Amino acid sequence: MRPDITLDGDVMRANAAAFAALGAPVAAVVKHDGYGWGARRLARELDGVVESYVVSDEDELAALRPATAKPVRLLTDAQPGRLGRVLDLGGIPNVANRAALAEAAAESARRGGLTVRVGILDAAGWSSIRPQDAPAFAAAVAGTGIAVELWTHVISDTRAGTILEGFVAAMRAFESAGVRIASTDAAGTASARRGLAFDRLRVGVGLFGSRLGSSVDNGCALRVVAPVVRRFGPGEAGWAGYGDTAVENRPVAVLRCGYGDGFPKALADGADILSVGMQYTARVMHDGADVRALIGGADDVDELAARAGISSHELVVGLAWK
Numbered sequence: 001m002r003p004d005i006t007l008d009g010d011v012m013r014a015n016a017a018a019f020a021a022l023g024a025p026v027a028a029v030v031k032h033d034g035y036g037w038g039a040r041r042l043a044r045e046l047d048g049v050v051e052s053y054v055v056s057d058e059d060e061l062a063a064l065r066p067a068t069a070k071p072v073r074l075l076t077d078a079q080p081g082r083l084g085r086v087l088d089l090g091g092i093p094n095v096a097n098r099a100a101l102a103e104a105a106a107e108s109a110r111r112g113g114l115t116v117r118v119g120i121l122d123a124a125g126w127s128s129i130r131p132q133d134a135p136a137f138a139a140a141v142a143g144t145g146i147a148v149e150l151w152t153h154v155i156s157d158t159r160a161g162t163i164l165e166g167f168v169a170a171m172r173a174f175e176s177a178g179v180r181i182a183s184t185d186a187a188g189t190a191s192a193r194r195g196l197a198f199d200r201l202r203v204g205v206g207l208f209g210s211r212l213g214s215s216v217d218n219g220c221a222l223r224v225v226a227p228v229v230r231r232f233g234p235g236e237a238g239w240a241g242y243g244d245t246a247v248e249n250r251p252v253a254v255l256r257c258g259y260g261d262g263f264p265k266a267l268a269d270g271a272d273i274l275s276v277g278m279q280y281t282a283r284v285m286h287d288g289a290d291v292r293a294l295i296g297g298a299d300d301v302d303e304l305a306a307r308a309g310i311s312s313h314e315l316v317v318g319l320a321w322k
């Protein structure tokens with residue numbers, strides 16, 4: 001007997017459409033094996049509505065490829081000697097240092113041109129170049145036949161201005177070096193908005209229903225339905241959970257779902273959820289409400305995560321199919 005923990009594919013597709021309505025197609029970020037839910041599984045749900053995918057590395061690219069014919073962008077540089085394989089798998093590689101660039105130039109010569117991604121700080125510290133290094137890097141790209149997808153990662157509102165200034169300066173550096181800029185992207189879920197949409201939005205946790213402060217009309221795609229293992233009627237004295245929670249004068253159901261399943265222990269608030277153990281949750285039954293549905297379409301992913309004292313990413317990854 002296990003809780004039924006699933007994703008609503010219709011909601012996920014509607015969420016992708018809600019982000020795309022901000023003005024740019026969505027690249028579904030399915031790193032860490034699709035936030036734990038299975039990258040191929042997410043691709044089967046999303047392939048009709050997303051422009052492309054984003055994964056971390058060659059292994060994730062290889063795992064995802066059987067599920068989609070769409071472009072797959074990589075967040076990190078290929079390992080030395082592995083660029084050819086990444087390209088053969090239809091990956092769009094990242095290039096953040098001169099050794100990787102030299103390898104890309106050789107592949108470009110062999111293949112009659114190549115598109116790579118170049119991240120500009122604060123893209124992500126491990127896979128980007130500093131704006132001040134852009135002119136020299138652009139000069140090294142020029143003449144190789146390489147076109148670049150310039151990207152950055154606007155992660156904070158407070159530093160958005162600085163990040164964008166560096167990004168635009170780098171864009172100018174590549175342009176004046178004569179490098180073709182194939183596309184640009186800058187925003188994830190938190191920074192998704194019209195002015196930052198550029199050529200695509202890179203959305204991960206937003207597909208599950210998180211907004212992280214952005215104004216997107218998405219909904220909770222997480223579904224947690226737990227079997228009832230015991231009911232306490234009104235007036236029936238007893239102890240639910242692991243003995244420290246009095247049922248008192250309330251009707252209570254004990255459900256087979258707990259923090260071992262990714263349902264955060266901190267969601268126990270004493271009002272509705274009485275206790276959350278490793279496998280069992282004790283919950284007050286309300287008239288007309290489905291006591292088995294612990295998380296559903298009416299929930300707000302960010303609000304749930306905040307109540308649990310964790311990030312929305314942790315909530316989503318924690319609930320993933322084990």
Ligand SMILES: *Cc1c(COP(=O)(O)O)cnc(C)c1O
Binds near residue numbers: 124
């Ligand atoms: C993980 C990641 C994303 C997606 O982030 P979410 O907050 O899950 O939407 C976008 N861009 C980069 C560079 C990332 O590493």
